[in-house]
Amino acid sequence: MSLTAVIFPGQGAQSKGMGRDLFDAYPEQVDQASALLGYSVRELCLDDPRRELNRTEFTQPALFVVGALAYRRWKDEGGTGAAFFAGHSLGEYCALHAAGAFDFETGLRLVRRRGELMAGAAGGGMVAVTGLDRDEVTDLLRQGGFGSLVVANDNSPEQCVVSGDAASIEALGEFLHERKVRWVRLRVSGAFHSELMRPAQQEFRRFLDGVALGSPATPVIANATAAPYPAGAVAGMLADHLVRSVRWTDTVRYLLDAGVTEFVELGGTVLTKLVERTRAAHRTPAVRAQGLGSAVFRERHGLRFAYVAGGMYRGVSSPELVIRLSRAGMLGFLGTGGLDPVEVERGVKEIQAAVGQDGPYGVNVIANHDDPAAEEELVDLLLRHHVRTIEASAFIQMTPALVRYRATGLRRGPDGAPICDHRVVAKVSRPEVAAAFLAPAPDAVLDRLRSSGAITAEQAELARRVPMSHDVIVEADSGGHTDGGIPTVLLPSMLELRRRAEAERGYDEPICMGLAGGIGTPAAVAAAFVLGADFVVTGSINQCTVEAATSDVVKDMLQDIDVQDTEYAPAGDMFELGSKVQVLRKGVFFPARGNKLHALYTHHDSLDDLPEKTRSLLERTYFRKPLDEVWADVVRHLRATGRAELAEQAARQPKQKMALVFRRYFGYSARIALEGRPDDKVNYQVHTGPALGSFNQWVRDTPHASWRHRHVDEVGLMLLDAAAAHLSRFAAR
Structure with missing residues (x-):
């Protein structure tokens, strides 16, 4: 079955003379827009006498008016049966309007305020990179140490836009030039679709709270998620739209995978080219890391x-x-x-x-x-x-x-x-x-x-x-x-x-x-x-x-474990209940000693009931001090944390006193592991499971075999990308 998607371009699609064939056809809407904006939208688009059309606060309302009127004409000329709507950045407002989430006047009020807030952003910049896809651009940012920069627009498999602070954008240009990567600095003052837009996003969110918004009657594919808008999510997603990336490539892929064969662009022509580039690169739908899960x-x-x-x-x-x-x-x-x-x-x-x-x-x-x-x-x-x-x-x-x-x-x-x-x-x-x-x-x-x-x-x-x-x-x-x-x-x-x-x-x-x-x-x-x-x-x-x-000591120990190098021990915070934690076994005595303490607690009624030989062993190897001193430490800690009543109660109940003393070992063993104390490694308590052993096997003989080359976000991306490839291979079979 053939499906149609109607799409709307965003900022960058404006040009002098746009909307010429629309303004005479819909004078009522043009007058309504001009009255709301406080200036002639017709004059702005057709003549631009004050050279304002390329200023963000004017560009965005103008594009919305042209897009909304273009959709009205498309319908009047027999255009029906759109299965999906989508828009690039500002174009998403046209898509939501077309899908019934809000009326023309509401949409114009939204984009006017959005344009004002975005125009007020300063200190940022944006660079368009061509010839590389999003993953390749992201890798370049990592290689260059540009941690503050983000891919703001993923436009096609061969074009991305990077956004961030002006100094880093300037340095990125030099970095790309040295590597013969094609790029161009965009004429914007703000770092759109990045964290630097957070103040504008927060102000826009407050504005949105006073606007009645509905849910799209026809699916609208969101820039931020490359998936349909959930019911009731319009306000939150439009606010976040200012700080989150425009995932246009993934949006087109979603539509292609959904069976869309015809893309109708209204209000411009720039997206049609991007769609064709993505369509040309699109093969049998592959599983992607970003598409995993919900x-x-x-x-x-x-x-x-x-x-x-x-x-x-x-x-x-x-x-x-x-x-x-x-x-x-x-x-x-x-x-x-x-x-x-x-x-x-x-x-x-x-x-x-x-x-x-x-x-x-x-x-x-x-x-x-x-x-x-x-x-x-x-x-x-x-x-x-x-x-x-x-x-x-x-x-x-x-x-x-x-x-x-x-x-x-x-x-x-x-x-x-x-x-x-x-x-x-x-x-x-x-x-x-x-x-x-x-x-x-x-x-x-x-x-x-x-x-x-x-x-x-x-x-x-x-x-x-x-x-x-x-x-x-x-x-x-x-x-x-x-x-x-x-x-x-x-x-x-x-x-x-x-x-x-x-x-x-x-x-x-x-x-x-x-x-x-x-x-x-x-x-x-x-x-x-x-x-x-x-x-x-x-x-x-x-x-x-x-x-x-x-501690580095603990990480050195953990990077070498295998799936069999863990064991269960009592949980210190729920010692009396017998709850279990899974901990490192290789190279330490903690699991055996923790279980020994719980066994002693189970079989004896008080510290005084312990055999002298056992008590001496605990004082020499577990606590490294007499148990009476351990109890004194417990009392001081309870009083310091406002729980003196618990100390007094335990002093009257020998079983509870024993539990509190034994718990001290669990706190000590966790603390020395975090500190990496070299004199008592055998007592380290390190919570870990066999998943780490399996990960160590997976990265063996690679740079990631050393924890010093493992960054938490990179580990996540490695796992997700490889899982997506695994599922793609499975589906192909």
């Missing part, structure tokens, strides 16, 4: 790739790690477990300074079963800094702090549907916990929060209409805390839970599920997506990268 998930979090790096204990998932991922279009979570609030706040500020408050990033929140007040304090900090996404780990029930975070981010949209400004990405390994996150917050918790004034009545009402998490990470056997689940059993079961929850609740927004645990090779990534995962989550492999905030 477009909904990518759009929801402002990502290029459905790829997530989970938060790791004590800040191993460092600000630097999260920033690298964010800039690559991936989602990383800052590790907070074991850190004090000052360290967490410092990390959040560092990330926000680098990627913006609304950039793709998140912060890990671990359930604090011992100290709920600390959990509340962390949530207060995140709310104070307007952190929009958290990763909820180790929760077995919905705590007041977690519910408060979710509910305070809810507001009512123009159509009455809940808009979620706070995202809780839940990490689960048990069906009953998954079910709790797939359901709305418990009524009892919402009622208490409402009564205390922590949330409003409207937030409480909206919280009953959304799940606690629209994004759920299904965690199979992994490094760190694990229930040892099998991914091929666990994920299908969780997907069925999701199906039931969506069917029963009728949520306005779809739920996405990702897979974590064992993700260390391209085949594992591909298998996750084949199983139905909307995104993949890596953990252990990220601990062995340049950006991971652990």
Whole structure:
């Protein structure tokens, strides 16, 4: 079946005399536009007496008027049956108007404000590069150390536009010239479609909040995602449009793969040439890294790739790690477990300074079963800094702090549907916990929060209409805390839970599920997506990268492990419950010693009940000091952290006292590993899983065999690209 796509060009398509055959045909619309703009759009386009047509604030309204009128004439002349609409940058507004998302006047108001804000951007620049595709240009940027520059427009397999600060753009020109790469500096003052447009994006978002926008009646392919606009997403995507890349090549590929055979360009001719170049290079549809997983998930979090790096204990998932991922279009979570609030706040500020408050990033929140007040304090900090996404780990029930975070981010949209400004990405390994996150917050918790004034009545009402998490990470056997689940059993079961929850609740927004645990090779990534995962989550492999905030000694140890070099040990934070973590076994005694301590706790009632020989062994090799001194350290720590009552209670309960003393070993063993203390390597506690061993095998005999050549974003891209190639080969067979 033949399908038609109607497409609209953007800035750069303007020319003196454009629209001449349209203005007389539609005088009412021309007069309406001129009245709204405060100047004659006819005079601007046909005569340009003040040489304003090439100024952004005038170009964009003019192009919108011409595009909208061109579409009206196309329909009047019998043009019907458009299966898709798309537009390049500013042209996307024409596409949305044609698809019924907003009327002519609303569209003109939008582009006028957009043009004003973009015209006000300064200090940036853009360079068009020809003869290379996006991946080749991206590689050149990496080679040249141009980390602040981005591919802003991917126009065809042979043309890209790079955007960024003016100094780096100038240096890039020299770099390209030396390599005989064809390029031209564009006549713009701003770094459009880059992070430097973030202030304009935030101002435009506030403007959009006051505009009533609908959803397209016909699919519109978004520049930012190269996929159709989801329902209710127009405002958010138009705001993000200013800072995100124009993926025109992928847009054309999407349309070709969807069966489009005819492209009708209205309002210009520049896109037709780009379409033909992409069509000429298009063969049997290949799987691409950017197309893996769920477009909904990518759009929801402002990502290029459905790829997530989970938060790791004590800040191993460092600000630097999260920033690298964010800039690559991936989602990383800052590790907070074991850190004090000052360290967490410092990390959040560092990330926000680098990627913006609304950039793709998140912060890990671990359930604090011992100290709920600390959990509340962390949530207060995140709310104070307007952190929009958290990763909820180790929760077995919905705590007041977690519910408060979710509910305070809810507001009512123009159509009455809940808009979620706070995202809780839940990490689960048990069906009953998954079910709790797939359901709305418990009524009892919402009622208490409402009564205390922590949330409003409207937030409480909206919280009953959304799940606690629209994004759920299904965690199979992994490094760190694990229930040892099998991914091929666990994920299908969780997907069925999701199906039931969506069917029963009728949520306005779809739920996405990702897979974590064992993700260390391209085949594992591909298998996750084949199983139905909307995104993949890596953990252990990220601990062995340049950006991971652990010691070089640990990284040296980890880069050489194989799949059999890990073991299960008790989790220090849930010692009494017998919960397990997966840790490094090769070269250390920690797994054996951790399990020994738990066995002693199970079989003895107090420290005084321990055999003298055993007690002496613990003091000499585990703690390196008398147990009485260890207990004194515990008491000082509890008092310093406002938990003196717990110390007093444990002093009266010998079993609890023993648990607190034994827990001290787990804190010590984690700390010395992070510090890389050379005098006690045998006691290192290093959370990791066999996925790292499989990754080490994959990169053996390559430069990435050394962790010093592993950057977290490059590792993600390597895995995704190779997984896409793996799936393409499989499909071809």
